[in-house]
Amino acid sequence: MPARMPRRLLVVLCLAALAAGVAACGEADVEQGVEEPAREGLALELQGIEYNVFITRELNPRVTPDSAYVEAGTEPEQDETLYGVFLQACNRTDETHEAVDEFKIVDNQGNDFESEELPDENQFAYHGKELLPDECLPETGSVAQLGPSAGLMLLFRLPLANTEYRPLELEIEGSGDEHLTYELDI
Numbered sequence: 445m446p447a448r449m450p451r452r453l454l455v456v457l458c459l460a461a462l463a464a465g466v467a468a469c470g471e472a473d474v475e476q477g478v479e480e481p482a483r484e485g486l487a488l489e490l491q492g493i494e495y496n497v498f499i500t501r502e503l504n505p506r507v508t509p510d511s512a513y514v515e516a517g518t519e520p521e522q523d524e525t526l527y528g529v530f531l532q533a534c535n536r537t538d539e540t541h542e543a544v545d546e547f548k549i550v551d552n553q554g555n556d557f558e559s560e561e562l563p564d565e566n567q568f569a570y571h572g573k574e575l576l577p578d579e580c581l582p583e584t585g586s587v588a589q590l591g592p593s594a595g596l597m598l599l600f601r602l603p604l605a606n607t608e609y610r611p612l613e614l615e616i617e618g619s620g621d622e623h624l625t626y627e628l629d630i
Contacts, residue, residue: 481613481627487534491618492541493575497531498595500614500628513568513597523604529559529614529628530595532582535575543581545572546617549600549628551609559598570596 476482477490487496503510503526505518513528520526533543550556562569567587575581582588582596589595598614606612607630616624 477624477626481611481625483627484629486626487532488624489536490544490616490624491622492535492537492539493543494534494536495531495616495624496534496595497529497614497626497628499593500527500529500630502526502630503528503599509592513566514599515563515566518599520601524601525604525607527600527602527628527630528593529598529600530593531570531598532580532595533570533572533575534580535577538577540574540576542574543572544616544618547598548615548617549602550613550615551606552611553606553609555606555609556615557600557602557606559600562597562599568597570598 474480476486477488482488484497484499487494489495503513505511505514505516505526510528514526518526527549529547529549535541535543547559548556559570562571564571568591570581573581580589582594588597610630612628612630614626614628616626618624
């Protein structure tokens with residue numbers, strides 16, 4: 445019996461090495477946000493700006509704090525729901541870059557939904573603009589940056605039925621055909 449132990453040990457070690465080699469293949473070369481959707485919480489660069497989706501959540505404008513995010517009259521219809529996608533955009537380069545203003549949610553059936561326009565006075569609303577080096581949206585010390593989500597909001601109105609067509613993905617559209625995709629945690 446002792447003569448068989450080294451052979452078994454050798455077989456187990458070979459299988460472990462083979463499993464480690466297989467596990468190292470494939471995923472390492474996939475570019476998150478481009479070739480496959482990234483998860484929320486990852487900061488990814490697009491055309492000089494680093495984007496990070498912090499949280500996605502359903503909004504109810506009839507209750508606090510959601511009433512601060514959207515104005516009265518924004519309530520969804522009976523067959524709709526509102527979602528806020530809270531994100532940050534930072535220019536971490538030495539040059540000025542434009543933060544994009546084109547976002548959409550796409551469900552697994554290929555339906556897409558554009559973000560709703562929010563007034564400039566809304567302190568939580570995301571509005572793309574030119575960012576100087578080391579400048580971020582939201583601005584440091586702003587109500588949005590110090591708030592519970594620490595980000596600016598994109599507002600989406602979705603039919604209730606489409607919220608079941610998961611995963612829902614946020615597409616951040618740059619110039620040309622460049623984009624980032626995040627899988628929303630809904």
